[in-house]
Amino acid sequence: MLIKVYGSAVFGVEATNITVEVNVDSGIGYHLVGLPDNAIKESSFRIQAALKNNGYKLPGKKITINMAPADLRKEGSAYDLTLALGILTASSQIKAPNISEYIIMGELSLDGSLQPIKGALPIAIKALEDGFKGFILPKQNAKEASIVDGLEVYGVENITEVIDFFDKGQTLEQTIINTREEFYKNLEHPKFDFSEVKGQESIKRCMEIAAAGGHNIIMIGPPGSGKTMLAKRLPSILPPMTLHEALETTKIHSVIGNVKEETGLMANRPFRSPHHTISDVALVGGGAYPQPGEISLSHNGVLFLDELPEFKRSVLEVMRQPLEDREVTISRAKFTVTYPSSFMLVASMNPSPGGYFNDPDAPVTSSPAEMQRYLSKISGPLLDRIDIHIEVTPVPFDKLSEERKGESSAEIRARVTEAREKQAERFKDIEHIHYNAQMDVKQIRMFCELDESSKTLLKTAMEKLNLSARAYDRILKVARTIADIENQDNITSSHISEAIQYRSLDRDGWLG
Known part of the structure; x- marks a missing residue:
């Protein structure tokens, strides 16, 4: 008997529905085809034990399972429940006339209980798009999947x-949540607050500008000056x-x-700080089976790189394209x-290997050659892509x-939000x-028009600091x-003057 059951595979951040065809015929053998990985191939042992411990059995017949499309690689243990239901239905141990109306996913334990899966939200979105009635999955993922309105989501704990x-x-108990209500309920007050920062008024001003325009920022200063605290x-x-960003x-x-089991929808901006x-x-991101990397996990949030020159140069260089295109293609x-x-990229660094620069009273000093070697670990093109450079004292x-x-x-935040609303308009x-x-x-030329005095000021700065065309655009954006x-609707020379000050690493005495 041939039965079709439906699961799903995630590629990137999108899902593709998988048809699991199960055929039980006379003979002996268990054949699983359709490019499954080792985790799926091992599923027969988990399925056999789970069925036996719940009063069912793996039939002693020839079982052929095809996971279509057969040329698409499938990975992970989330197909256990899909395969088990297909085998039970195809061997006539249960009747399930409406099984094709549901996407079924879940990893089986040997006692038949279900373990959580990855990618529940993209799978639920794809299930709704393709007209499925419902989605059956482990209870731990039910809140996450029920964010999708118009799809019946059933969280279960056991195969029975x-x-x-x-x-x-x-x-089955359907999981229903009000997405908007859930979103606003989970908007928490941040753990850290700027009121705890003593002094550093100029740096706070920089942070406000960076937040208001979504600008990348790098802070340069000696150890203990507050760079990490501010970030x-x-x-x-x-x-x-916004709900769309969430x-x-x-x-x-x-x-x-x-995604945490109790929240379902992420309401707070991510802050990632890799070592x-x-x-x-x-x-x-990447790997044999591509997964998102830290820069994608920071999407709509902040990526903080502490002690930037300590990162391998090759690691920093791969960020250049994503910083421009705001997406990564693997x-x-x-x-x-x-x-x-x-x-938003936020980076911090010491000005020299010892941590101090041109400070005669410093406990550790570095020679100019050592300092240049230290700073040369960060390429000019990468620094060009950082809008604001600021010294922290x-x-x-x-x-x-x-x-x-x-x-x-x-x-x-009230001022930042007001500025963002102006930009959104x-x-x-x-x-x-x-x-x-x-x-x-194109947008810079359209929205960043300068008067004559501002042009003159910017021209002088470009010539004196030997700024690149990209740095020119960065100054206009910050202004x-x-x-x-x-x-203010128009950019004035005072705005340009302040924006030029935030290009510390372009000045003499830093990168030569």
Whole structure:
């Protein structure tokens, strides 16, 4: 008897539905075809034990299973439940006339209980698109999948619940959540707050500009000056995620099984801080079976690279294209996957190997040659792609010992959100552009017009600092953001002047 059951495979952040054809015929043998990986090939042992421990059996006949499309590689243990239901139905141990209306996924334990799967959200989205009535999956993933409106989602704990649902008509508890209500309920207050930062008013101003325009930023300063402390507080002043951004972000984290069971929908912007020993594949994504890397997991959030020169140069260089295109494309012989990677890059570094630069009172000093060698680990093209370079100086004792608290993150976030709303209105008719950092050359020429005094000032700076064309565009973008924060329609020379100050590494005495 031939039966068709439906599962799904995830490639990149999109799902493809898989037809599992199970044929039980006279003879002996278990044949699984359709490019399954080792985890799927081993499923027969898990299925046999799970069925036996729940009063069923693997039939002693010839079982042929085809996972179509047969030329597409399938991986993971999430097909256990799909295969088990197909075998039971094809061997007439249960009746399931409506089994083809559902996507069924789940990893089986030997006692028949179900383990969570990866990629529940993209699978649910694809199931709805292809007209399936419902999605049966492990209970741990039910909230995540039920974000998709219009699809019946049933979270189950044991294979017997699924068997009784199809064979005996017993009801399963449908998981229903109000997506908008769930989203706003999970908007938490950030763990870190800018009110805890003593002094550093100029750096806070930089952080506000970076957050308002989505600009990449690098902080250069000696150890203990507060670079990491400031970076960790950046997400607290970013505007709250929109529902669309939350769905996009959840989808990426779902692929690697990184969504918490109790929330379902990610409501807070991601903050990723990989160690400097990270490989280029772990950073941008890839591998034999491609997975999203840190830059994609930072999508709609912040990627913080602490001690930037300590990262391998090859690792930093692979970021150049994603920083421009805001997506990563990974190509293999038989397929290509694209991961979104629209993130804010925040980097920090010491100015020299010893941590101090041109400071006669410093406990450790470095020679000019050592300092140049240290800074040369970061390429000019990568620095060009970072809009704001700012020096962070140590906080003096009188500031550290102040009892008065600084401006809170909530106050700064209000100004940032207002500036972002102004940008959203400006770019409402332009697809994929939402804030100033995303502007390309065409939009820069359209929205960053300069008066004569501003042009003269920028020309002088370009000639003196020997800035590249890309640095020119970065200055205009930052100036546009400064004008937005001050609620001004036109860029003035004061905005240009401030933006030029945020190109520290282009000045003499840094990179030569």
